[in-house]
Amino acid sequence: MTKTLRVGIIGAGGIARGAHLPNYLKCGDKVEVVALCDVIKEKADQLAEEYNIPYVFSSYEEMLQKIEIDAVSVCTPNKVHYPATMAALEAGCHVLCEKPPAMTAKEAAEMAAAAENAGKILTYGFHFRHAPQVEVLKRFIDAGELGEIYAARVTAMRRRGIPGWGVFTNKELQGGGPLIDIGVHMLDTALYLMGYPEPDTVFGVTYQKLGTKKGVGLMGSWDWENFSVEDMARGMITFKNGASILLESAFAANVEKADEMNVNLMGDKGGADVFPLKIYQEKHDTLVDMTPTLLPKRDYHELELKRFVEACLDGNVPLSTSRQGVYLQQIINGLYESARKGEAVKLSKNVLV
Template sequence: MVTKLRVGIIGAGGIATDAHIPNYLKCGEKVELIAICDVVKEKADKAALEFNIPHVFSSYEEMFQKIQIDAVSICTPNKFHYPATIAALQAGCHVLCEKPPAMTVKEAEQMAIAAEKAGKILTYGFHFRHAPQVEVLKRFIDGGELGDIYAARVTAMRRRGIPGWGVFTNKELQGGGPLIDIGVHMLDAALYLMGYPEPDTVFGVTYQKLGNKQGVGLMGAWDWENFSIEDMARGMITFKNGASILLETAFAANVEKHDEMNVSLMGDKGGADVFPLKIYQEKHDTLIDITPSHLPKKGWHVLELERFVDSCLEGTIPLSTSKQGVYLQKIINGLYESAEKGEAIKLSENVPV
């Protein structure tokens, strides 16, 4: 039985150096951070020097050939999630892949199949699931406090928050814009709290109104002349149990708040907003609001990495499963397809979760 996880990092960008690597190091004796690779080797060299990582490579193929690794974090642009995950699983590694799972439903399905065939963990970087607000509300939901959750609203809106770095505005490398980048976080949180009901139909619309123009950037200047993604997406998802979700997400929109990430749930016994957490109920002929007086302050990325490591060492099921990744990919790609065709899309194929 492995008592210390030998971990490799694929991709040396900001999510690796700001979130994954520092939080692996906080796992202490459970983890040995052994290698890092990036196609831009200078970036990998810099991260290796900063975090004292002994082995550096320019490709994951070389990394898997030359050293023994138990688990990897995949921190590449979305386009490369699929090939890197397949290679890692075939090399006998557990995988924590950043969100979204992939670019297409077929890729996400093949990733899940490869994980099952290899007998390895494949989980995704939906760190909002590890937020204390989500964890507390999940306990209330599991205790029946909200009853039958039949409606939800998902919001991931920025006023002028187009990332001015990386490849976030490149559709070929990312697959899309705010829907697949920040909207997917809140959508996953909502689905998780709702118990991941089986989707039935999606209807989506996308807009490119502000990102393809020069303007104020609260997250740095972006390449507006080569802006190939949507700057806003809206949609509705219906489920076979009768529930529905309304979704709104944007990198740039003429709204009041600079940044809003939230999930609102409505059940027949209560409702809730998640960020900040507030629960709405009717009890003893009185309408009441419930707010926690204290929430744990441990970082969400800290918990995400700790739990991934523990799942790998102990053989337990991770909080986010590969089959749920397929499920979510179906919804995201269905919304994009609906927006392109201008019609609702039926998601007829079942995905067990």
């Protein structure tokens, strides 16, 4: 591979404009963004002109066929993650795919297998892993400060935070609502800090109580008449090592805080809240709380893109792996299945291919 990574971006929406493109540019001469595609070509043309991208297409198939590219960012609605990623891997590209991995666990497993067979990197846009709070806590965990982490709580709650743009409320294109959009971030953070244990059984419930009604929107007005996803999801996940996670995620709920994203961990030697970081232990016959005095300020997306580029150029293992993505997708789909059935769901042992 050359020392300059030639990158193509699939999807010209908000995440491409706000996170991927500006942070690729911060990588300097290590990266050249050479192509951009979107089904709405006018949107791609506008973004390409703004960022001086030489080639613009209306389909990723054409882009991958006509332009020599080393790596691809997949910045599309969730439904397109699988076909776009598979096409990019087949074309010999490394892939950074935005979260969630896919629409189904089967798709995520096929994506992981395709990446391994092609010898290419497939990683996902879980930028909270790159937060300083997570990195510091991971060092404490790896040093045994929390002991065996056997329980966790995952919170991704908004009071009235239904996105008033994009396709976030379209179940056909996204696969779900807050669980698969914001809940997946905190769930991945918890799983990462717990060592990504193998899931066993899930029980989930979903609600659609506020999204289908006209109301106050803290993130713009939404199309409440065509709201087809859940506005709240709750669940419990158990793992084969005996650990468990309680999860709560909402776009809209009658709660105090406008926005709360957090992970709480409980181990047999200590516990922790991640955002903000606080560690709880018993030492020398005393219950103690530890809070970092100073944490570095950083752009999570910037570090995520920088590390992806370095992994592609240097052959490093990315922080988020394709196999972890399979477990995560299996949990998400299991929770939705459980909510539909009204009963706990035992997750398949054979999802990894």
